[in-house]
Amino acid sequence: MLNRDQSDARSRAGASETALTAAAARAAHLIVDDEPWIFTDTLAATLLGERADELIDYHRANGDHPVLVGARTQVAVRGRYTEDRVAAAVERGVDQYVILGAGLDSFAYRSALAPRVRVFEVDHPATQLWKQQRLSTAGIAPLGDVAYVPVNFEHDSLANCLVRAGFDLTRPAVVSWLGVTVYLSRAAISETLGVVGTFAPGSELVVEYIVPDRLRDADGRTYAELVAPFAAERGEPWLTVLTPAEMSALLADHGFGSVEHVRQEDAIDAGLWDRKDALHPADLALFARATR
Numbered sequence: 001m002l003n004r005d006q007s008d009a010r011s012r013a014g015a016s017e018t019a020l021t022a023a024a025a026r027a028a029h030l031i032v033d034d035e036p037w038i039f040t041d042t043l044a045a046t047l048l049g050e051r052a053d054e055l056i057d058y059h060r061a062n063g064d065h066p067v068l069v070g071a072r073t074q075v076a077v078r079g080r081y082t083e084d085r086v087a088a089a090v091e092r093g094v095d096q097y098v099i100l101g102a103g104l105d106s107f108a109y110r111s112a113l114a115p116r117v118r119v120f121e122v123d124h125p126a127t128q129l130w131k132q133q134r135l136s137t138a139g140i141a142p143l144g145d146v147a148y149v150p151v152n153f154e155h156d157s158l159a160n161c162l163v164r165a166g167f168d169l170t171r172p173a174v175v176s177w178l179g180v181t182v183y184l185s186r187a188a189i190s191e192t193l194g195v196v197g198t199f200a201p202g203s204e205l206v207v208e209y210i211v212p213d214r215l216r217d218a219d220g221r222t223y224a225e226l227v228a229p230f231a232a233e234r235g236e237p238w239l240t241v242l243t244p245a246e247m248s249a250l251l252a253d254h255g256f257g258s259v260e261h262v263r264q265e266d267a268i269d270a271g272l273w274d275r276k277d278a279l280h281p282a283d284l285a286l287f288a289r290a291t292r
């Protein structure tokens with residue numbers, strides 16, 4: 001775990017800049033890329049508010065830049081893959097969805113499935129406050145039941161915060177943790193997996209993680225070389241990369257029986273890669289899908 005000073009140096013007065021750039025990439029996917037879109041986040045631009053033009057304009061002006069192509073591919077694939085898993089979980093009766101490090105995730109305000117699940121948006125308090133203010137200013141209301149759970153993964157007890165917010169530990173949940181683990185210490189990742197590992201049998205976790213340099217392809221390497229220093233300058237350094245074997249071991253330590261590691265290329269229907277735009281899969285971020 002990071003000590004308070006290290007973590008507070010990284011804590012922001014406002015929203016996480018990477019949460020905003022992820023939302024900008026989702027918004028830009030609908031503007032810069034061709035149909036069929038991989039993931040349709042119709043609220044991302046609105047949620048960005050006065051930052052929308054500036055952040056989406058990078059994509060409009062330099063849509064083929066490897067960093068921007070990589071960012072749009074990453075957020076579109078993780079959104080599609082995860083919401084497909086959430087849909088399958090809802091169909092089998094799961095009615096709690098925990099979004100760890102939610103950022104500007106818009107599932108609760110956009111998805112037809114939102115009224116069928118209680119959503120728990122867990123995020124760093126500064127980012128969550130910024131989002132709540134934006135939702136209020138933009139007049140965006142949840143389609144179902146949403147609980148906001150401010151948590152710093154480096155310090156706070158996720159279990160206590162979730163239970164205080166009404167999470168039912170006796171009922172299964174589907175959990176997503178997208179674009180977050182790389183910003184955390186290994187101890188905080190382990191601690192959080194320890195909590196999710198106590199969720200009721202039938203629970204499912206989708207966690208995205210960044211692999212070490214030797215497991216990246218050329219596109220993944222270029223993206224990491226350009227983006228990691230930029231993120232660090234803005235107070236969100238990349239702290240933890242994991243091999244699939246390390247992630248499997250962490251998950252097994254915390255009671256997950258079955259684990260599948262999924263590459264970007266395999267995370268969506270193969271037909272969606274038959275594209276005329278610049279989007280293409282890379283090896284940098286993998287998804288671990290684990291069940292209790």
Ligand SMILES: C[S@@+](CC[C@H](N)C(=O)[O-])C[C@H]1O[C@@H](n2cnc3c(N)ncnc32)[C@H](O)[C@@H]1O
Nearest residue numbers: 016018019022101102103124127152153178179
């Ligand atoms: C790249 S954004 C991803 C947001 C969202 N999951 C998405 O896919 O768009 C990283 C998120 O991790 C959150 N985060 C980073 N460090 C955190 C910490 N120590 N505690 C809680 N949240 C944290 C940030 O607030 C931000 O919302």
